[in-house]
Amino acid sequence: MEIIIQPEAEAATAVAARLIRRLLLEKPAAVLGLATGGTPLRLYRALVAMKLDWRRVTTFNLDEYAGLPPEHPQSYHRFMWENLFRHVNLAKKNVHLPDGLAKDIPASCAEYERRIRAAGGIDLQVLGLGTDGHIGFNEPTSSLASRTRIKTLTPRTRRDNARYFGGETGVPHHVITMGIGTILEARTCLLLAFGAKKARAVAAAVEGPVTSLHPASMLQMHPEVKVCLDEPAAARLKKADYYRWVYAHKPAWQQF
Ligand code: GLP
Numbered sequence: 001m002e003i004i005i006q007p008e009a010e011a012a013t014a015v016a017a018r019l020i021r022r023l024l025l026e027k028p029a030a031v032l033g034l035a036t037g038g039t040p041l042r043l044y045r046a047l048v049a050m051k052l053d054w055r056r057v058t059t060f061n062l063d064e065y066a067g068l069p070p071e072h073p074q075s076y077h078r079f080m081w082e083n084l085f086r087h088v089n090l091a092k093k094n095v096h097l098p099d100g101l102a103k104d105i106p107a108s109c110a111e112y113e114r115r116i117r118a119a120g121g122i123d124l125q126v127l128g129l130g131t132d133g134h135i136g137f138n139e140p141t142s143s144l145a146s147r148t149r150i151k152t153l154t155p156r157t158r159r160d161n162a163r164y165f166g167g168e169t170g171v172p173h174h175v176i177t178m179g180i181g182t183i184l185e186a187r188t189c190l191l192l193a194f195g196a197k198k199a200r201a202v203a204a205a206v207e208g209p210v211t212s213l214h215p216a217s218m219l220q221m222h223p224e225v226k227v228c229l230d231e232p233a234a235a236r237l238k239k240a241d242y243y244r245w246v247y248a249h250k251p252a253w254q255q256f
Contacts, residue, residue, distance in 0.1 A: 001206060001219065001220065001225045001226075001227055002225065002226045002246075002247075003206060003227045003229065003234075003237070003239075003240075003243035003246075004226060004227065004228050004229065004243070004247050005229050005230075005231060005237075005240060005243055005244055005247070006229070006230060006231075007230065007231055008230050008231070009042060009195070009230040010042065011230075012192065012194065012229055012230050013042040013043050013046055013192070014046060015228050015256070016043050016126075016190055016192055016226075016228045017043055017046035017047055017050065018256050019124070019188075019190060019226060019256050020032070020043075020047060020124065020126075020190075021047075021050055021052060022256055023123060023124055023188075024052050024053070024054070024057065025052075027123065028053060028055075028056045028057070029056040029057065029058070030058075030123045030124070031057075031058045031059075031060065031119045031120060031121065031122050031123050032057060032058070032059050032122070032123065032124055032125075032126070033059075033060050033061075033062065033122040033124065033178075033183070033186050034059050034060070034062070034080065034084070034126050035061070035126045035127055035128045035136075036061065036062070036063070036076045036079045036080065036128075037128040038128075039128040039129070039192050039193065040126055040128060040192060041083060043126065043192065044083045044084040044087075045083075047084065047088070048084065048087040048088060052088070053089065054088040054089050054090040055089050055090075056094075057090055057094060058096070058119045059080075059085075059090065059095050059096060060096045060097075060115070060116055060119070060122060060178075061076055061080060061097040061098070062125075062127070062135075062177060062178050062183070063076060063098060063136045063137040063177035063178065064076045064077065064097050064098040064099070064100040064176050065174075065175050065176075066100050066105070066150060066172060066174035066175055066176055067100060067101070067172050068100045068101075069100070069101055070097075070100075070101075074164050074170075075100060076097055076100075077097050077100075080095070096112070096115055096116075098112055098148065098176035098177070098178075100176060102176070105149075105176065106149075108176075109147070109148040109149050109176060110148075112148045112176075112178075113147055113148050113182065116182065121186070121187065122185070122187065123186070123187050123188065124186065124187065124188045124189075124190055125183055125186035125188070125189045125190065126190050126192070127183070127190065127191045127192070127216075127219075128191075128193070129191060129192075129198055129201050129202065129205065129216055130157055130160065131156065131160055131197060131198065131200075131201055132154055132156050132157060132201070132214075133201050133204055133213070133214035133215050133217065134154075134157060134215050134216070135191070135215055135216045135219070136177040136179075136183060137151050137153065137157070137175040137176075137177035138151065138177055138179065138180050138183075138215040139151055139152070139154050139157065139215070140154065140212065140214065140215060141212045142179070142212060142215050143179070143180065143212065144180050144184075144212065144218050144221070145179070145180070145181045146180050146181050147178075147179040147181050147182050148176065148177065148178050148182055149176070149177070150175070150176055151175050151176075151177050152173055152174055152175075153173055153174070153175060158171040158173070180218050184218065184219075184221060184222050188224045188225070188226065189219055189222055189224065189225045189226070190225075190226050191205070191216070191219065191225065191226070191227045191228070192227075192228050193227070193228075193229055193233045194229070194230045194232070194233050195232050195233055196232040196233070196235060198233045199232060199233055199234070199236040200236060201216065202227070202229060202233050202234065202236065202237065203236035203237055203238075204216070204217060205217050205219060205220075205227075206220075206237060207237060207238055207239065
């Protein structure tokens with residue numbers, strides 16, 4: 001894991017945006033895995049401002065609420081169109097999100113996995129981090145080998161997301177999410193976490209034991225993970241000084 005600690009979320013986001021820009025310049029038909037939530041909002045704004053060419057890019061989102069139609073204000077379909085897709089020249093046919101309204105959920109999930117494979121796999125997967133360590137919506141005890149499937153949210157995640165639904169009662173209990181196994185197949189994973197409330201989850205993901213009780217810790221099994229943090233999110237990392245030194249002394253050919 002490469003841990004990149006910046007004084008503020010803005011600067012940490014700028015590093016992440018440069019990584020994605022480099023990928024899109026090197027590989028105009030790149031396949032991006034995308035995330036929702038408050039964390040990647042700045043990233044999407046930064047990418048829009050970069051005016052990159054998205055014509056040949058394909059996207060796959062991590063997750064969607066089960067039972068929410070695409071036009072629902074809190075659906076991840078709506079989130080992505082509002083915050084990124086409608087601002088760039090991405091082809092609608094290249095946009096993929098799990099179908100929250102699928103009648104046959106296992107078949108729809110298998111089809112999602114098939115589409116990822118048919119697109120050549122995900123080059124770079126953007127990830128946020130739940131306070132309970134979830135990535136996508138893979139809640140604690142998700143299997144390392146899990147694929148796209150239906151999951152039940154923990155009470156804690158429902159509480160965390162209540163702010164978007166005007167209270168906890170409106171938050172769905174079920175979601176469709178790529179699995180940990182799906183995420184680990186992305187060629188690069190780019191995890192973003194900002195703010196003091198993520199500090200415990202970050203420390204457990206980066207320096208804790210690999211355990212299904214903290215799904216993000218399974219990223220330690222992946223060969224190419226970048227973690228972009230602001231100082232408050234990095235506050236509980238034991239080796240923070242080492243990570244800062246490493247980043248400040250990267251050889252020129254490794255910089256982005
Ligand atoms: C949500 C999403 C995750 C996201 C996480 C953190 O439940 N499914 O993909 O990373 O929670 O959200 P936020 O960035 O708003 O803190």
